[in-house]
Amino acid sequence: MHIVVCIKQVPDSAQIRVHPVTNTIMRQGVPTIINPYDLFAVEEALRLRDVHGGEVTVLTMGPASAEDSLRRVLTFGADRAVLLTDRFFAGSDTLATTFALATAIRKIGETFGAPDIVFTGKQTIDGDTAQVGPGIAKRLDFRQLTYVSKLVSADPDAKEIVVERRSEAGVQVLKSKLPVLVTMLEGTNEMRRGTLEEAIAATRAEIVTWSAADAGVEDMQKCGLRGSPTIVKKVFAPSARSEKAAFVEAEDQTPAEALVEAIFERQPALQEDLAALAGGY
């Protein structure tokens, strides 16, 4: 079985600061991490390989420094890492991103064997769109199984896969055919630590590094900003409300009582709503 996992190196969003004057992101010194959702995809891929044999190839698109994240996935036991890096990819929106990744996955197929499953996390923590997985599937003409909460079975011989997929009203049990693209929900498995041998091998492993041309991109107009139908016209910090919060000061009451008083003073109708909700007396 050949499994490709797409990951993204993202800024640790808990550490992002906005410049108070220019309203731009202060990227300097912000540590990067592997998009946390992708780790569930990595683990699921490794588990499948351990059961069925085969290889796991991990793929990312990003700056040269994204090599760090690839190397980390190698320490978990992935067999190969591919870094897609080129200034032509800069400024890609989701449509241009899916073009680049799908092109690279095709090239991976030609070079290392056709993938049976492509995994991604359900979304990234910096873009939060959840659109790249479905876009890759469409471009590769793979079926897609998104928001997968459980991989029930995969049969490489019969080319069949059964998963549980979370929907708004419950869980769908779906059967589909390989090759397929799967996006994994969080909390579906626990990431392994990897062995010492794997860690040592990872530090020495050669990362396959491809430019757009290496990956087989023929039309650079489909990459990066030029291949992106969407345009970011402005980036801004939200304005504060015209009035700040009214601060509650306790005088002859406790702060808690004063707060309750302030709430009902502001919205008298709430008292009735709350009495009804709290109900049960």
Place this chain on the structure above:
Amino acid sequence: MAEAPKAPSKQPPAGGRAASKKELPEHFKSYKHVWVFVEQERGQAHPVSWELLGEGRKLADKLKVDLAAVVLGPEGEATQHVIGEAFNYGADLAYLVADPLLEDYRNEPYTKALTDLVNTYQPEILLLGATTLGRDLAGSVATTLLTGLTADSTELDVDEDGSLAATRPTFGGSLLCTIYTLNYRPQMATVRPRVMAMPERVERPVGKVITHPLGLVEDDIVTKVLDFLPARDSSKSNLAYADVVVAGGLGLGSPENFQLIRQLATTLGAEYGCSRPLVQKGWVPSDRQIGQTGKTIRPKLYIAAGISGAIQHRVGVEGSDLIVAINTDKNAPIFDFAHVGLVTDAISLLPALTEAFRKRLSPHNRDKLASRRAR
């Protein structure tokens, strides 16, 4: 879409932002009207569809075009009922693909149905809910049509030249950005449940319904639904649609202290939630997360304890009628958008607040309240 929107300071590669001017190709100029995809699962329409019709109405009125509801589903009463509701929530007309193969949501037939409708009837704007169904479908449809998609928009507007301006948080929710799809059609956007207000429902007659064939047989569809396991009611939180919500953040200091939030919620008959860091730390399950990456809420009363109020949280709660913030830092950003604030330590205040509410809402005081109202 703009998935990791580019930093504005970064220089674009040679050739530049070629498409930053509006030069709509001739073949897109016939694209007119605003469409809302009405999501239904097992005969139940998702309320986000009505919220989108409310928002779509404003866009259509500004553009002086029609607002259409798009309904995909099996033939029968349930689907007809959904169409009727779409008119009650403001649609001028509806497009319908009715076929037994659309009974359950599956990506392949739904993508085909919606893509065919777009190519045939050519809307300029297409809105979908950012649910598991809407996000699964929107990505496939936008990629098939090779058009732009702005995911999880928090604000929609049309500018002077009639382009859709979709605003969404970016950089993990630390800033907002406004995204355009100038030269492709339709302009697509998804919006999370509860981000837009629910419009008024007005009983109206069913208007024009344009039907379109699916053009697939079951054998054409690779993915099969083996089973459907409805969510158990007890495990389903009603956070997004609750009237009162109490939430805690890092200011609680430890996972044990989160029970103070649950106790206050129980006393108020409220739902409880938390900010993103508590989910990342594993203190609280992810379905309780409030904010851009969690649930968006619009309760009558929202109490935030020990939450600093990052933009990613703010956009998830701004629609609340009354926001009450408790935080030790009087400069915390949450006080910029809360209505009522109390500068104190949430850990010590919460038990007292629970008690104060309990007293205030006790039957004795409620009787007093009732008699006061009777007078």
